[in-house]
Amino acid sequence: MLLKNKVILFIFILLFISCSKKVQINYHESKFDVIEKVTVNNPIVCQIKRKGIFSYEDRFNRVKFKGLLVKDCEDRFRLTVIGAFNQPAIIVSGDRNKLDVEKSEIENPEAYLGIFNKKNIDVILSILNYPLILPDNTYNMTVVDNSYNFSKGDITISVNENYKISKIKTKFIEIDYEYDENIKGLQTITPELILTVTFL
Numbered sequence: 201m202l203l204k205n206k207v208i209l210f211i212f213i214l215l216f217i218s219c220s221k222k223v224q225i226n227y228h229e230s231k232f233d234v235i236e237k238v239t240v241n242n243p244i245v246c247q248i249k250r251k252g253i254f255s256y257e258d259r260f261n262r263v264k265f266k267g268l269l270v271k272d273c274e275d276r277f278r279l280t281v282i283g284a285f286n287q288p289a290i291i292v293s294g295d296r297n298k299l300d301v302e303k304s305e306i307e308n309p310e311a312y313l314g315i316f317n318k319k320n321i322d323v324i325l326s327i328l329n330y331p332l333i334l335p336d337n338t339y340n341m342t343v344v345d346n347s348y349n350f351s352k353g354d355i356t357i358s359v360n361e362n363y364k365i366s367k368i369k370t371k372f373i374e375i376d377y378e379y380d381e382n383i384k385g386l387q388t389i390t391p392e393l394i395l396t397v398t399f400l
Contacts, residue, residue, distance in 0.1 A: 231341045234348055239334060241363040246273035246329045255396040261314040275325045296322055327375055327388050331365045
């Protein structure tokens with residue numbers, strides 16, 4: 201009797217599933233429409249004047265500090281490391297080709313200045329022109345959960361439901377973007393370094 205009841209219940213469940221209306225999410229937007237919205241919602245930023253918490257790590261250095269970054273679209277920059285009592289501890293300025301230490305008030309600035317070799321500066325300045333890459337019609341588009349994924353070769357660009365780029369991944373670099381109304385922060389991982397910036 202128990203076995204008969206289980207068989208009847210199983211048949212009932214199968215009938216219910218087969219007769220139920222199947223719900224499918226309809227992502228009706230074309231790739232062209234999505235790319236257009238992504239372009240509008242991710243204007244390229246190359247000029248920055250913001251305070252932030254900066255965390256940097258490589259094989260030889262690990263530092264975390266509060267600072268003020270000023271950068272223009274020609275990649276000239278000035279970074280002020282803020283120390284005790286909100287006073288400038290180190291001020292570094294330059295571009296992709298040169299670096300000047302304008303001020304250093306700490307005994308061992310090597311941990312900070314070790315960040316600024318030419319290769320690191322190129323990476324840091326590149327990611328601070330954000331987003332690093334925008335998708336275009338040459339990318340393939342797929343929908344995963346509540347995000348659009350664009351892929352081409354070794355590049356993958358993930359876009360959230362607000363058409364903001366949330367992640368860029370290539371063979372050599374991975375960048376995660378975080379937002380409130382504007383960009384709130386980013387984390388970058390390369391084979392050589394990890395950089396996290398949280399804007400204040």
